[in-house]
Amino acid sequence: MADRRTWRERPLYQLTIVRYLEFVREPEALFWTFIFPVLLTAGLGVAFRSRPPETAKIGVLQGPVAEAVAGPLEADARLEVRRLDDSAAAQALRTGKIALLVVPVARGTVTYRFDDARPEARTARQLTDDVLQRAAGRTDPVRVSEELVRERGSRYIDFLVPGLLAMGLMGNGIWGIGFSIVDQRRKKLLKRLIATPMSRAEYLASFILSRIGWLILEVLVLVGFGVWVFGVPLRGSLLMLAGVSVLAALTFGGVGLLIAARPRTIEGASGLMNVAMLPMWVFSGVFFSATNFPAAMQPFIQALPLTAAVDALRATMLEGASLAQLAPELGILGAWMVGSFAIALKIFRWM
Secondary structure (H helix, E strand, O other): OOOOOHHHHHHHHHHHHHHHHHHHHHHHHHHHHHHHHHHHHHHHHHOOOOOOOOEEEEEEEEEOOHHHHHHHEEEEEEEEEEEHHHHHHHHHOOOOOEEEEEEEEEEOHHHHHOOOOOOHHHHHHHHHHHHHHOOOOOOOOOOOOOOOOOOOOOOHHHHHHHHHHHHHHHEEEEEHHHHHHHHHHHHOOHHHOOOOOOHHHHHHHHHHHHHHHHHHHHHHHHHHHHHHHHHHOOOOOHHHHHHHHHHHHHHHHHHHHHOOOOOHHHHHHHHHHHHHHHHHHHHHOOOHEEEEHHHHHHHHHHHHHHHHHHHHHHHHHHHOOOOOHHHHHHHHHHHHHHHHHHHHHHOOOOO
16 A cells, blocks of 8 residues: 655654754753864964064173174074073073074084974074074075965864864764654654554664754854855855765764664763774874874774864865765775665664
8 A cells, every 4th residue: 555644644754754853952062062163263263373483582691702603593583692691591591492502612613402302492403503603694595585375275274174074974973863862762752663554764864864954054054154254265166065075974983883783871872983993083083194103004094084074074074076086985985985874774673
């Protein structure tokens, strides 16, 4: 007999509407989905904003020939020079108030005291030596000039926003879906749903579909804020950005369904979610490049869904990558999405 129910009467539609209403009634979910990513972007964007080059802080030990050394150094805008006696110099160097101490030994001879493990100390040493050598008459055999280029896309905030977007999609997919299912199982609500004309696939699919509606607003809020406030470039098409975001959301939603397929307690589900998400937080390159890790770890890192999502979103926003260029990342996301949903459908339990 043909099913005469309208689409509004079908379980999938009703379940999807319920997911939307559940989300709206949770102020915490709204905060972590929309407000927190914007606040984090604003804070890190201001902290790592483009600034003029910082001056290197150095000290010159006072003595008979200190003036011949300190004079040329003080005339260079790249250096911030402090004249210090023995005790003050030792204290400033030990506490990091200066990166380098210049000790004039005799006219034409100096000693540099610094910690070579500190990058700023090595930079200060090079700048200081360059100034003193030039003041002593050194000439460079090669003439050089500088052309300063500040291009959008190379700043830290440009690197950060796609990573935060991917991290938000992961968190909302795994935490939002996983906790909701386990909570319903814990309260015996799933047991009641067994008696309804609803399949397991429709129940799980309702969580995935409800994510799509919120995804549009989530992407618009975070990306719009980054573009409007910090001038983050959006070189790829909006259609490509939407497609990558939808695929990432579906992938993490599938992972969330898989994690929540068996646990009966919130504590058990929380532990599994942390086990799944912690490696991705650390290794997937949200806040710094994943290539910083050793080459032996790269196959594992590149196989993580968050790594694929971060790389695809960055390539779309900052490079305007085409669909063919994103094929490896999209393939990884697709494999996680299909595999997670298929396994969750097979092992899911109502009670």
